[in-house]
Amino acid sequence: MAYKTIEDTIGNTPLVQLVRLPDDEIRRRNNIILGKLEGNNPAGSVKDRPALSMIKHAQARGRIKPGDTLIEATSGNTGIALAMAAAIRGYKMVLIMPEDLSVERRQSMAAYGAQIILTPVKGGMEYARDLAGQMERDGRGVILDQFANPDNPLAHYETTGPELWRDTEGRITHFVSAMGTTGTIMGVSQFLKEKNPEIQIVGAEPAEGSRIPGIRKWPEAYLPKIFDRARVDRTEQVSQSDSEIMARRMAAEEGIFCGISSGGACQIALRLAHEVENATIVFVVCDRGDRYLSTGVFPA
Template sequence: MKYLTIEDTIGNTPLVQLQRLPGQGNASRGNVVLGKLEGNNPAGSVKDRPAISMIKHAEARGNIKPGDTLIEATSGNTGIALAMAAAIRGYRMVLIMPEHLSIERRQTMRAFGAEIVLTPQKGGMEYARDLAEQMRDQGKGVILDQFANEDNPLAHFETTGPEIWRDTAGKVTHFVSAMGTTGSIMGVSRYLKSQNPNVQIIGAEPSEGSQIPGIRKWPQEYLPKIYKPAGVDRVVQVTQAEAEEMARKMAAEEGIFCGISAAGAAHIALKIAEEVENATIVFIVCDRGDRYLSTGVFPA
């Protein structure tokens, strides 16, 4: 008898319908709003998919082998996912992240055996990415590079997109995702549009001055190389206050305890539901709310 490994449990996450937040008007317009619960992945986020994908494809190409050191700049979820994937497949993992990100993230990375290098908050992810490249150039390890590695969106083209198409019976009309590395939105967009070019792909980005973990508006020189603007039909801004308020509403009114970037995508999905009729709107619930308890978003 063959038993599952923890790696086998990545993906095939639930797609669930919001019941209260869309309101009665949404039902009368014939819309369905669905959240894909990526927090159900074993390390707790949508990033489990590209993490295992990047490692397995790098192994297949002979770029890395168990026992090697991997280096990655991360704002949290990819780092946690890579720490788990490295533990599964036998790698030393060094993660570089800005010092202001939540303590829960650092604790989880260390639990999986990763080493953490903290960088100054004022340097943001840009400084963390520069330091990772410096360490690589000094021969301290291999960067998988979630921002430029095509195995990142490939994971979503091969798994997330097909799951959404399958679980909506091909009825999905709109897909909403936070944009960080942009791997999720790029891979899902490519798959869904290969099935139906009319599916609308909407990206969530933070409004000016908002800091929402997992959603970024990159300076041009740091724009992820995997990002292809043609794959996104519309970019909608969300404020930090809107995302945080929606995170609380998702938990209290839907029983879905999600993170801040997931709530930002939910906010936009619900706004779209006010504009359209007979639509099936899917958004990515990219992680769980317990990753943000120390931030004060969820008061005690």
């Protein structure tokens, strides 16, 4: 008998309807809001999909082999997912990240055996990415580069998009996603637009002054190379405060314990639901809330 491995449990995450957060106006407009529970992946986030995809395809092409050292600059979830995928496939993993990210994330990476290099907060992810590039040039490992690697959005074109189309039976009208590396929104957009060009793709960006893990607005020089503006119909800004409040409400009112970027995406989905009618709006619940307990977002 053939049993599943941990790799086989990545993807096919639940798609669930919000019951209590939609108000009377949303119900009057006959709109349905659905959350894609990516925290149900084995390493706890949507990033499990591209992490395995990038390692698997690089190995198939002969660019890397088990025992090699991989390097990646990460804001957290990709690092945890890569650490898991590296452990599964027999690679050493070096992760570079700003020092202000939650202790739960750092400990999760270490649990999978990754080496962690912390960089100054003021340098942000841009500094972390520059350091990763220098380490690769020094011959200290291979960068998979989630920001430029086409195997990142490919994972969502091959899996996430088809799952949304299947599970809504083609009824999806709007897709809302946080934009970090932009891999999720790029891959899902490509697939859904091929199925129905009328589906609206909405990207979540941070409001001025907000620092939301998983939602970024990049300086032009650091814009991910995988990003194609034509694949996003509109962007909506969301504040850190509103994202955190919505994350708490999702847990307390829907029983969905999720991270801050998921709260931001939900806030935008609810906003859209006050504008349209007869819509099926899907947003990505990127990860689980237990990854943020030390940040104070969920006070006891």
